[in-house]
Amino acid sequence: MSRLYDLSIDExxxxxxxxxxxxxxxxxxxxxxxxxxxxxxxxFVSVNTxxxxxxxxxxxxxxxxxxxVGHLAGITVGIKDNISTKGLxxxxxxxxxxxxxxxYDATVIRKLKECDAIIIGxxxxxxxxxxxxxxxxxxxxxxxxxxxxxxxxGSSGGSAAAVAAAECTASLGSDTGGSVRCPASxxxxxxxxxxxxxxxxxxxxxxxxxxxxxxxxxxxVSDVIRLMNVISGVDPNDDTTRTVASPYxxxxxxxxxxxxxxxNLTVNAQPEVSKCIYSAMDTLSSAGCICEEITLDSLEYALxxxxxxxxxxxxxNLARYDxxxxxxxxxxxxxxxxxxxxxxxxxxxxEVKRRIIVGTxxxxxxxxxxxxxxxxxxRALLRREFKSLYxxxxxxxxxxxxxxxxRIGEKIGDPIKIYYTDIDTVVSNLTGMPxxxxxxxxxxxxxxxxxxxxxxxxxxxxxxAALLFERTAKxxxxxxx
Amino acid sequence: xxxxxxxxxxxxxARLDLSEEELLKYESQIDRIIQHFDILDGLTLDILEPTYxxxxxxNLRLDQAKDFGENVLPKTRNRxxxxxxxxxxxxxx
Numbered sequence: 001m002s003r004l005y006d007l008s009i010d011e012x013x014x015x016x017x018x019x020x021x022x023x024x025x026x027x028x029x030x031x032x033x034x035x036x037x038x039x040x041x042x043x044f045v046s047v048n049t050x051x052x053x054x055x056x057x058x059x060x061x062x063x064x065x066x067x068x069v070g071h072l073a074g075i076t077v078g079i080k081d082n083i084s085t086k087g088l089x090x091x092x093x094x095x096x097x098x099x100x101x102x103x104y105d106a107t108v109i110r111k112l113k114e115c116d117a118i119i120i121g122x123x124x125x126x127x128x129x130x131x132x133x134x135x136x137x138x139x140x141x142x143x144x145x146x147x148x149x150x151x152x153x154g155s156s157g158g159s160a161a162a163v164a165a166a167e168c169t170a171s172l173g174s175d176t177g178g179s180v181r182c183p184a185s186x187x188x189x190x191x192x193x194x195x196x197x198x199x200x201x202x203x204x205x206x207x208x209x210x211x212x213x214x215x216x217x218x219x220x221v222s223d224v225i226r227l228m229n230v231i232s233g234v235d236p237n238d239d240t241t242r243t244v245a246s247p248y249x250x251x252x253x254x255x256x257x258x259x260x261x262x263x264n265l266t267v268n269a270q271p272e273v274s275k276c277i278y279s280a281m282d283t284l285s286s287a288g289c290i291c292e293e294i295t296l297d298s299l300e301y302a303l304x305x306x307x308x309x310x311x312x313x314x315x316x317n318l319a320r321y322d323x324x325x326x327x328x329x330x331x332x333x334x335x336x337x338x339x340x341x342x343x344x345x346x347x348x349x350x351e352v353k354r355r356i357i358v359g360t361x362x363x364x365x366x367x368x369x370x371x372x373x374x375x376x377x378x379r380a381l382l383r384r385e386f387k388s389l390y391x392x393x394x395x396x397x398x399x400x401x402x403x404x405x406x407r408i409g410e411k412i413g414d415p416i417k418i419y420y421t422d423i424d425t426v427v428s429n430l431t432g433m434p435x436x437x438x439x440x441x442x443x444x445x446x447x448x449x450x451x452x453x454x455x456x457x458x459x460x461x462x463x464x465a466a467l468l469f470e471r472t473a474k475x476x477x478x479x480x481x
Numbered sequence: 482x483x484x485x486x487x488x489x490x491x492x493x494x495a496r497l498d499l500s501e502e503e504l505l506k507y508e509s510q511i512d513r514i515i516q517h518f519d520i521l522d523g524l525t526l527d528i529l530e531p532t533y534x535x536x537x538x539x540n541l542r543l544d545q546a547k548d549f550g551e552n553v554l555p556k557t558r559n560r561x562x563x564x565x566x567x568x569x570x571x572x573x574x
Contacts, residue, residue, distance in 0.1 A: 324559070337568045354511065
């Protein structure tokens with residue numbers, strides 16, 4: 001069988017269940033693809049080879065015996081390396097978690113395994129998910145499959161690049177301020193940030209816990225929906241989870257959607273990005289949607305508020321890393337308590353240290369009211385204004401990223417330039433509302449993503465718009481390599 | 482203006498050893514980052530209650546111990562007499 005690695009979730013599971021090919025054949029092709037392509041792309045930080053082959057053989061044996069298998073049987077899912085996988089190294093791409101092997105599975109991993117999905121390996125990220133390019137990884141940057149000299153976006157850069165290069169069927173990332181949507185946009189795949197509280201964070205190594213959600217990345221909208229139908233729902237281990245309206249439909253349930261283009265996002269975008277998004281709006285109109293343009297003044301406070309909250313939460317969440325239970329080799333013998341911790345924590349990477357220091361500053365007395373409290377009020381303001389917009393519109397659209405992918409190393413010396421690339425994505429994390437990035441076109445061979453947002457727990461509206469756009473626009477998803 | 486000494490103090494509060502080179506680099510970068518946050522300082526939003534979480538914690542589960550089996554963290558290097566070994570806690574600062 002040729003090119004099994006290109007197949008979608010449905011094609012893989014049908015093919016295996018109907019014995020057109022075996023799970024082992026499929027997994028072997030994926031592993032071969034990884035060994036061939038990942039030398040250049042560097043999406044994977046660990047490949048779960050033996051375990052994946054063993055799982056595939058177990059599935060094949062069940063099928064041959066006529067036993068029931070899970071509905072995701074045989075698909076290969078790559079996992080961002082900040083999501084805990086029992087017995088499989090989970091590093092957050094940090095020296096501080098070198099060799100950490102979790103003793104338990106994150107809830108999303110348990111749910112995938114219960115459906116017989118195969119965990120194919122762990123994927124690169126900016127250290128502790130702090131970054132927008134995947135350059136801040138202790139393993140070095142992942143390269144964009146569309147052009148190896150360019151960044152993948154981040155922080156889930158490995159998750160997006162692996163899917164784009166067909167090194168796995170689909171993947172999971174985490175999105176704190178755009179970390180699923182940004183690399184999905186830069187790598188021309190589909191990435192979804194669910195409503196806060198629809199996917200359990202149990203086992204996701206925390207960076208900014210009031211903002212982050214685990215989300216799927218895939219090559220088709222229906223694959224994203226199928227994964228959401230598995231990973232979302234209430235989990236007693238994450239009390240912020242809520243009942244969701246799943247299963248979501250992989251068929252369009254409504255095509256006369258009321259769509260608003262948020263022009264604040266196109267005005268500041270590169271002209272080629274802006275042009276592409278206007279053309280996406282025309283595509284949605286031609287598919288039956290009613291489209292309008294809107295502006296929202298309070299959006300100018302979103303980026304600063306996001307970084308204040310994310311950095312403050314980072315500084316407290318990362319206080320736990322003390323190198324006692326896991327970490328690298330440094331004998332505490334002879335060290336005084338504080339000096340040992342300061343020494344080992346000096347091994348955080350550049351961006352993590354920067355955020356911890358700024359976060360510590362923000363939470364210091366005297367500054368708390370000036371920045372942190374104000375940021376939380378802006379969050380309340382944005383939630384109120386977006387709630388009001390969603391009484392008039394089903395979905396709001398704009399670019400996912402204001403710029404095209406850029407060269408590796410181009411912005412790394414200037415953290416503020418990198419922060420500014422998050423300007424269109426952070427608002428959905430502040431409001432806790434869902435958003436997707438879907439391929440919308442190319443400029444000079446570099447991908448552009450359309451972002452579709454909606455109200456809390458209205459994921460189906462986003463999926464309807466994305467399905468409509470996908471089938472009308474027909475943008476190439478996988479790399480031609 | 483965030484001074485080098487302030488950054489040194491913040492790094493100590495966060496228990497982060499920084500090299501002289503890092504201190505110099507962070508001095509200019511961190512000041513510029515904070516300047517971008519000043520857009521918030523001027524805002525008057527007194528009528529609004531802050532939103533710390535978009536979903537609040539409602540029903541905390543029981544705090545029950547869960548047995549993960551023996552040797553939960555097999556890679557832990559510093560052990561002594563069946564315990565994890567940490568640095569001494571007598572603070573000399």
